[in-house]
Amino acid sequence: MNIPAPCCATCGSHAVVKSGHNSSGTQQYLCKACGAHRVLVAKSPATDPERKTMVLRAVEVERLGLRAAERVFGVTRQTIARWLEKKPKLSRR
Ligand SMILES: [Zn+2]
Numbered sequence: 458m459n460i461p462a463p464c465c466a467t468c469g470s471h472a473v474v475k476s477g478h479n480s481s482g483t484q485q486y487l488c489k490a491c492g493a494h495r496v497l498v499a500k501s502p503a504t505d506p507e508r509k510t511m512v513l514r515a516v517e518v519e520r521l522g523l524r525a526a527e528r529v530f531g532v533t534r535q536t537i538a539r540w541l542e543k544k545p546k547l548s549r550r
Pocket of ligand 1: 466467468469470488490491492493
């Protein structure tokens, strides 16, 4: 079995060691190169900017309801509503 070597999400270094867990129980890593202390891959799809753009486009352009978007994309409607308040309107083209 080939397990990919973990690398730092901040600087890309492979000099990372396991360093406890965060409040939700996810493994955290300490980067020996830059000193970052965090999870390697964020669990939430809400942190993926490409996915965020896709969700906002579905809600604004395709007129998908917030509850429907919540079911389809797995992002809570409160989060989507917050994005809509902060983000300028997308063009329809
Ligand atoms: Zn690093």
